[in-house]
Amino acid sequence: MAIPMQLFSCLVFLLFLFGPAAANEQGLKVGFYSETCPRAEAIVEKIIAETISVAPSLAAALLRMHFHDCFVRGCDGSLLLNSSTNQAEKNAIPNLRLRGFQIIDKVKSALEMECPGVVSCADILAIVARDAVVGVKGPYWEVETGRRDGRVSNLTEALQNLIPPFANISLLKSGFAQRGLSVKDLVVLSGGHTIGISHCSSFNSRLYNFTGKGDSDPTLDPNYIAKLKLKCKPGDEDSIEEMDPGSFRTFDEKYYTLVSKRRGLFESDAALLDDSETRAYIQSHANINGVAGFFKDFGVSMVNMGRIEVLTGTMGEIRKHCARVN
Ligand code: HEM
Ligand SMILES: *[C@@H]1O[C@H](CO)[C@@H](O)[C@H](O)[C@H]1NC(C)=O
Ligand SMILES: *[C@@H]1O[C@H](CO)[C@@H](O)[C@H](O)[C@H]1NC(C)=O
Ligand SMILES: *[C@@H]1O[C@H](CO)[C@@H](O)[C@H](O)[C@H]1NC(C)=O
Ligand SMILES: *[C@@H]1O[C@H](CO)[C@@H](O)[C@H](O)[C@H]1NC(C)=O
Numbered sequence: 578m579a580i581p582m583q584l585f586s587c588l589v590f591l592l593f594l595f596g597p598a599a600a601n602e603q604g605l606k607v608g609f610y611s612e613t614c615p616r617a618e619a620i621v622e623k624i625i626a627e628t629i630s631v632a633p634s635l636a637a638a639l640l641r642m643h644f645h646d647c648f649v650r651g652c653d654g655s656l657l658l659n660s661s662t663n664q665a666e667k668n669a670i671p672n673l674r675l676r677g678f679q680i681i682d683k684v685k686s687a688l689e690m691e692c693p694g695v696v697s698c699a700d701i702l703a704i705v706a707r708d709a710v711v712g713v714k715g716p717y718w719e720v721e722t723g724r725r726d727g728r729v730s731n732l733t734e735a736l737q738n739l740i741p742p743f744a745n746i747s748l749l750k751s752g753f754a755q756r757g758l759s760v761k762d763l764v765v766l767s768g769g770h771t772i773g774i775s776h777c778s779s780f781n782s783r784l785y786n787f788t789g790k791g792d793s794d795p796t797l798d799p800n801y802i803a804k805l806k807l808k809c810k811p812g813d814e815d816s817i818e819e820m821d822p823g824s825f826r827t828f829d830e831k832y833y834t835l836v837s838k839r840r841g842l843f844e845s846d847a848a849l850l851d852d853s854e855t856r857a858y859i860q861s862h863a864n865i866n867g868v869a870g871f872f873k874d875f876g877v878s879m880v881n882m883g884r885i886e887v888l889t890g891t892m893g894e895i896r897k898h899c900a901r902v903n
Pocket of ligand 3: 745746747748
């Protein structure tokens with residue numbers, strides 16, 4: 578009797594260690610598709626690796642896309658919906674610079690071939706964001722899945738919910754807090770600006786007309802202002818600038834060095850020096866050799882972001898085409 582009992586507890590213990598992960602309180606879990614579409618993540622990984630080897634700049638665009646989906650109506654794929662009257666989230670000004678929708682469509686078609694009607698567009702955005710970061714030498718993290726797709730996409734909601742580049746620290750903190758994200762998540766996820774580009778329109782006022790008197794932003798390094806002015810002439814909205822000059826195609830922690838030197842491109846980047854907790858994080862990650870701490874933090878914060886107001890269970894739908902409701 579004693580032996581089978583020990584065997585039994587041993588099995589229970591092993592199940593606890595290696596059994597299927599339980600869904601968290603949002604209803605998401607790592608490996609949601611392991612039975613219903615076992616090759617889903619491998620298929621996404623392959624397409625994104627190929628995409629980035631051909632067009633490295635898309636990594637940044639695909640990371641940003643998941644962020645912009647999650648901050649408006651939660652991570653429900655509503656960013657991807659088309660509107661015949663151009664009233665969808667993607668038609669809102671802050672989303673007009675998003676790129677890479679066709680890559681999401683490509684991933685979706687491949688997954689529909691493999692297992693029709695199973696993998697949501699919202700989950701595709703989350704997995705793609707991870708693989709995009711991995712593709713530019715950033716961290717890997719386990720993506721929770723099990724999101725379903727929302728049916729509503731509203732331009733006004735995008736305008737109201739996407740934080741503008743001129744946000745100050747109070748707006749940034751409250752915007753993150755509203756969505757269950759911490760001050761640490763704010764400073765860690767802002768590190769996403771280690772890759773990618775910006776259009777002059779997002780920071781031009783810092784160069785030429787900061788308070789409406791033809792002045793520039795005193796919190797921005799004057800040498801950097803001079804350099805930016807060469808690229809962005811007054812009124813220029815469309816020229817582009819690297820956000821992390823020198824390594825905008827590598828996911829590293831140079832962003833924090835730049836911000837600490839008052840070379841963060843947006844007011845929202847500079848504002849991270851105005852709070853003791855975010856400032857401390859920046860200072861401890863500036864000029865540090867080794868990205869391990871930031872990499873680990875980034876994975877944790879991306880998982881947190883991926884939990885915002887998700888639809889699970891029988892809510893929403895699994896779309897056949899990410900751009901239109903079934
Ligand atoms: C904290 C508030 C944030 C603000 C105000 C903000 C603002 C912006 C702006 C204005 C741009 C440039 C758009 C353009 O002119 O083309 C941009 C680009 C970008 N953002 Fe953010 N962002 C924020 C947070 C984040 C987060 C949380 C992530 C991801 C974790 C992220 C990832 C990116 C990336 C990768 C780009 C480059 C996009 C590209 O190369 O196409 N941002 N952001
Ligand atoms: C979009 O959202 C705004 C703000 O919440 C709301 O006033 C408006 O009625 C919504 N539009 C549609 C078509 O539902
Ligand atoms: C931050 O920005 C908000 C909205 O633009 C504004 O209402 C608030 O007064 C600003 N706070 C500080 C401390 O500047
Ligand atoms: C600077 O801003 C002020 C106030 O918003 C505006 O009246 C003025 O036309 C702007 N100047 C330029 C050169 O854009
Ligand atoms: C959505 O709109 C884009 C651009 O407006 C277009 O290229 C795409 O084919 C549309 N997708 C669907 C499914 O209607």
